[in-house]
Amino acid sequence: MGMLDNKTAIVTGSSRGIGADVAKLLAAEGAAVVVNYRQKAPRANKVVAEIEANGGRAAAVGADLTSQDGVQALASAAMENFGSLDILVLNASGGMESGMEEGYALKLNRDAQVNMLNAAVPLMPEGSRVVFVTSHQAHFINTVPTMPDYEQVARSKRAGEDALRELVPALADKGITLVVVSGDMIEGTVTATLLDRAAPGAIEARRAEAGKLFSVQEFAAEITKMVTADVESGHTEYAGGSEYFGKGAGN
Template identity: 35%
Template structure:
């Protein structure tokens, strides 16, 4: 505990799901946390309240990470509120399934504006304020390396994230800033529940979900959001001081 004492962290998309658990975990480790949300103000305030009830400090700031001006305002407001920024966790993302012939330019813009451009400009805005020892953590996905039917657009956006951290590492390393990505596998969130059937191979759709996951993950289960949050907390802590440019799979040994 308290590995992140005196640190200030922003977690984008942290009003629910994995982002919520990341915000709670970083607070448990001593960080002051900015809970970012796009539209779920009530849920964001609930996360802030939970952190405060546990003795931590947090504030909620609205921003749509597909809009560059709002990203810049998010970071500026965070620094104004807490006086510094040490950790940026880019968790926001949107899902997409669609056959090749059905993908539209609007689909591409929606997915890449959040999953790629949003994460790039979140890193850019954060880097302007991070000191030596600062940390940036972006979100990729196991989908970047494991083929799934009709998942091309989403997978391509997440592969781009891994390419970004790999190439930003030496540039930011000159300033003493580490940048990495996490690539979660199947995780028990509301988004996963909504799309679980779409991740299933057509030949396995008649099988129970628990049976299907046993054919996909070595640990034979989905991750809990808290497990992903624990990996994030490690990557932004001093325990990971010699890791940069990497995409760490937290996927239960998916195959």
């Protein structure tokens, strides 16, 4: 018996990286998992196949979270495939990719997060949990400057966090809690790779400052823990290196 038996989770942006590992860990605890992807169906199908091979339940669902149709389809997929929706992990983010429209970072990192939550809430019973995944560089952007190449993304993610926090009272009325998980730079993520490409040496410098950076697997484990952690709604969980940013700075 797992801690999440008879629960259903949506993990946005879960065809690879942190999201994929979170999906696998949730499935290992008994949750049925909706594995979300935007374009790379084979990657998502691979995650699903691995979960199923280990005795879990999962379904791959393609959805562009920057469109209202996408968020509605993703929320509905949980009900259609597994009959419930109890956990929403808001992991998808971006903004450093090349060729994206102007304002894309804010559209994905703020607007899509709120829209996804609003689409999910009517389907979620009392006791459900929402987990928003962010970075220290974004969470502390108002008090600690970040690298110029990441500032736009950091500010858009902080805007997303702020917008979600404004919904905490409304979520409380429905018995739903929101937890924020903030991590330092994570070794091996797409964002870290793009950032190091834009600012060579950025990852090595941050590793030297922090002493250690979390791996994808380690950070995914921290996120997964917060799905069932006994904490108040609005709690921020810091994963590695927060002392450098001033952990006492509050939310």
